[in-house]
Amino acid sequence: MSSDNDEVEVSPKRERKYSSSSTDSEYVDLEADSFDNLDEDVHYHSKLHKRMSEQTFIPISEREAWKDVVPIEQDDGPNPIVAIAYSAKFKETHDYFRAIVKAKEKSERALNLTAECIWLNAANYTVWQYRRDILRELGIDLKDELKFIEMMIRCNFKNYQVWHHRRVIIEWMNDPSQELAFTAAILEKDDKNYHAWQHRQWAISFFNLFDNELEYAEQLIEKDIRNNSAWNQRYYVISNTTKFESDVLDREVDYALDKILEAPSNESSWNYLRGIMMHDKDGGMGYNRSILKKCEELYNNNCRSPHLLSCIIDISQERISCNDPKDSLFHTDKALELCTDLEEKYDKIRKKYWKYISQKISEKVKSTA
Amino acid sequence: MPAPQRRYMCTSRKRNAIVLVVLAAATYGIAMKSQYYRPWQHYSNATLVSNCNDIKLSGLTPDLYLEKHINYILSYESKKDDYTYIMTEHLRISGMYWGLTALDITHNLHKIDKKEVLSFIKQCQHECGGIGASILHDPHLLHTLSAIQILCYYKALDTINVEKVVEYIKNRQKDDGSFEGDKWGEIDTRFSFCAIASLALLNRLNEVNIEKAVSFIKSCMNFDGGFGSKPGSESHAGLIYCCLGTLSITGHLHIVKADELGWWLAERQLPSGGLNGRPEKLPDVCYSWWVLASLKILGRLNWINTNKMINFILYCQDAETGGFSDRPGDMVDPFHTLFGLSALSLLGYTKADLKTINPTYCMPQYIMDEMNLKPDRLDLVEKTDHLKGWAGIEED
Numbered sequence: 140m141s142s143d144n145d146e147v148e149v150s151p152k153r154e155r156k157y158s159s160s161s162t163d164s165e166y167v168d169l170e171a172d173s174f175d176n177l178d179e180d181v182h183y184h185s186k187l188h189k190r191m192s193e194q195t196f197i198p199i200s201e202r203e204a205w206k207d208v209v210p211i212e213q214d215d216g217p218n219p220i221v222a223i224a225y226s227a228k229f230k231e232t233h234d235y236f237r238a239i240v241k242a243k244e245k246s247e248r249a250l251n252l253t254a255e256c257i258w259l260n261a262a263n264y265t266v267w268q269y270r271r272d273i274l275r276e277l278g279i280d281l282k283d284e285l286k287f288i289e290m291m292i293r294c295n296f297k298n299y300q301v302w303h304h305r306r307v308i309i310e311w312m313n314d315p316s317q318e319l320a321f322t323a324a325i326l327e328k329d330d331k332n333y334h335a336w337q338h339r340q341w342a343i344s345f346f347n348l349f350d351n352e353l354e355y356a357e358q359l360i361e362k363d364i365r366n367n368s369a370w371n372q373r374y375y376v377i378s379n380t381t382k383f384e385s386d387v388l389d390r391e392v393d394y395a396l397d398k399i400l401e402a403p404s405n406e407s408s409w410n411y412l413r414g415i416m417m418h419d420k421d422g423g424m425g426y427n428r429s430i431l432k433k434c435e436e437l438y439n440n441n442c443r444s445p446h447l448l449s450c451i452i453d454i455s456q457e458r459i460s461c462n463d464p465k466d467s468l469f470h471t472d473k474a475l476e477l478c479t480d481l482e483e484k485y486d487k488i489r490k491k492y493w494k495y496i497s498q499k500i501s502e503k504v505k506s507t508a
Numbered sequence: 509m510p511a512p513q514r515r516y517m518c519t520s521r522k523r524n525a526i527v528l529v530v531l532a533a534a535t536y537g538i539a540m541k542s543q544y545y546r547p548w549q550h551y552s553n554a555t556l557v558s559n560c561n562d563i564k565l566s567g568l569t570p571d572l573y574l575e576k577h578i579n580y581i582l583s584y585e586s587k588k589d590d591y592t593y594i595m596t597e598h599l600r601i602s603g604m605y606w607g608l609t610a611l612d613i614t615h616n617l618h619k620i621d622k623k624e625v626l627s628f629i630k631q632c633q634h635e636c637g638g639i640g641a642s643i644l645h646d647p648h649l650l651h652t653l654s655a656i657q658i659l660c661y662y663k664a665l666d667t668i669n670v671e672k673v674v675e676y677i678k679n680r681q682k683d684d685g686s687f688e689g690d691k692w693g694e695i696d697t698r699f700s701f702c703a704i705a706s707l708a709l710l711n712r713l714n715e716v717n718i719e720k721a722v723s724f725i726k727s728c729m730n731f732d733g734g735f736g737s738k739p740g741s742e743s744h745a746g747l748i749y750c751c752l753g754t755l756s757i758t759g760h761l762h763i764v765k766a767d768e769l770g771w772w773l774a775e776r777q778l779p780s781g782g783l784n785g786r787p788e789k790l791p792d793v794c795y796s797w798w799v800l801a802s803l804k805i806l807g808r809l810n811w812i813n814t815n816k817m818i819n820f821i822l823y824c825q826d827a828e829t830g831g832f833s834d835r836p837g838d839m840v841d842p843f844h845t846l847f848g849l850s851a852l853s854l855l856g857y858t859k860a861d862l863k864t865i866n867p868t869y870c871m872p873q874y875i876m877d878e879m880n881l882k883p884d885r886l887d888l889v890e891k892t893d894h895l896k897g898w899a900g901i902e903e904d
Contacts, residue, residue, distance in 0.1 A: 213594070213597060213642075213643075229594065229595070230594070233597075237644055240644065241644075260595065260598065262598055262599075263597075263598040263645075264598065264645075264646060264648065264690070265598070265640070265641075265644070265645045265646045268646055268690075268692060271692075299694070303692070303694045307692070331786065331788070331789070333737075333741075333742065333744065336741070336742060337737060337738065337741055340738075340740055340741065341738075344740075365787065365788045366788070367742060367786055367787040367788060368742050368786075371730070371736075371740075371741075371742040371743075374730075374731055375740045378740075379740070406775060406787045406788075407787055407788075410731070410732040410772075411731070413731075413732070414730070414731025414732055415731070417731065449771075487813075488777055488779070488781075488812070488813045488816065489774050489775075489777070489811060489812065489813070490813075491810045491811050492770070492771060492774050492808075492811040495808075495811070
């Protein structure tokens, strides 16, 4: 990015929590931990932003169409507001917005004013609601609205209100034809974006668009094997379509094991494996040959991923009544040894957890003896 | 870099950041920026570790700058001319809750003008009973809960029309037990928590269908033991907190796979000590609250490394302005300041006098005691010996 621009150094990210145009920091800030806007994305936004900002701003008070409206100032209690400290444009736009809300005015100019407010602060849900009221009352062509919301989402894709608005508009139009491509474009930029995934899941379920979704999830996993959202989507699609019938389950176990082999420390693929095995009717992980074999193979090849060791420990619990030989990888003695290894070497940060597991195993051994 | 110069930069940084926010140039990594801005040697070593979504901290752990944090919150509340203050009108009441809670657990609630707060909240209640983020802002469950929490601090629930607010919350419940955030129908497990917590604080839980509310939460449980915003949505620490909170208040924690979920939550701790909210994301101080409170509710708080966690939180302070940020070197805000302080309280940080915080409500425990509210915690329910160990400060 442009190093010639001093402002870049300020890390706009820092302001996100409290700068509405990027994300609203409501009770749960879903994307607070995200750090993943790509350069090209930034570039796109910067162009868009520039285009918007370059439009000459004529103060509303100087516009002919607004002469009859008296703006209403924000009321934050008795302490006076020192006006010079914040953008005159922001203040004026919202003062006029308060005036049209109070007058219950639903008009073309009011609609345009909401767009200006949204541009300044996309997280203000009151403005969005009022905009929808106007859209309904004036019978505005929703195709135009879809274009508007697309631009707003592209600029604020970690904001709740923009996505909710899109969903309402799509419901009103009853036309989901753009939703898969649109969410895919957003996920292209930010592949774990919670809002985009929620919206996609909603569209898929509401309009029954499951047909190619498994392939889509697979593509994303291919692109980034650690994309937990894509793994979640894979599970979502199967549980809403074929379900985990035994042939599907076999296929999925193989798939997960393949991916585990590629990245044995990947939390997502291990969680997926455990998750799908809840649907198994033949005794679970401890009795699945492919899983047992793969665990042995990995362990014997010196893999010590905490997820592998944890899986072996769990298997030993499931097989506690099998009387495996003492030197078996799945014997409880080995499990206790692995707990100690995890505690002391491979996962020290969670040593109390491994102590707990170790204690639980000991108790179980005692009670079955 | 001399301090005055930095102060100047800080101001321009704020403005520029807002202007440029759409650029979202976060890609740049914390590393360069923190080094650029940090005049203190012990801060200059917070660097982004590439490839593994974590931060490397080195140097001396700072102390807790308690006085600075208190002043930061107090001045935030009083600076109504501040651009950031104006820009956050749409979440004003929640912002007040973050600030007032931080002040209460640091023994400074009395420094705020109670009358002004109560009169503001009264004006935010609508005819329908719901409460908006600010005057003339539409009502929403998020702000309704924040308002009720604040009123509990002042023992002033009669400031608002309680019957009407109960009615408003009641009307938000859908047939499947879920709650919409406002009359526009957005469904999310966050809103279940807001509704249930609000009603519990009003002692009116019996007004909604608890069984259905719990069954909706249950339908959001995922294959990894976590919870998302809706059935099938990915597990997320913030939403796990909301779901566990709902179950804790309604006495249904037994439906949770506690060991499995506890492990998932413990896995959020990265080598830096910080916690992320989902796999492969960066650590953030607000997850110190959501993950830790969830673990506390599950009675498994000691599954993470307490010292490393405290260390990470302390690195996220701004030694000059006070306040906490999401990650070392970033801009502070009241939201992260509350969650930083309350996480320290939850972890039993002993080097400062912080009031005990309740993990379910994120409100001071003494308020819960006065109101005789006892949300469930698994360590109080399960009589398992090895869960009893209190995760205090350790020496390792």
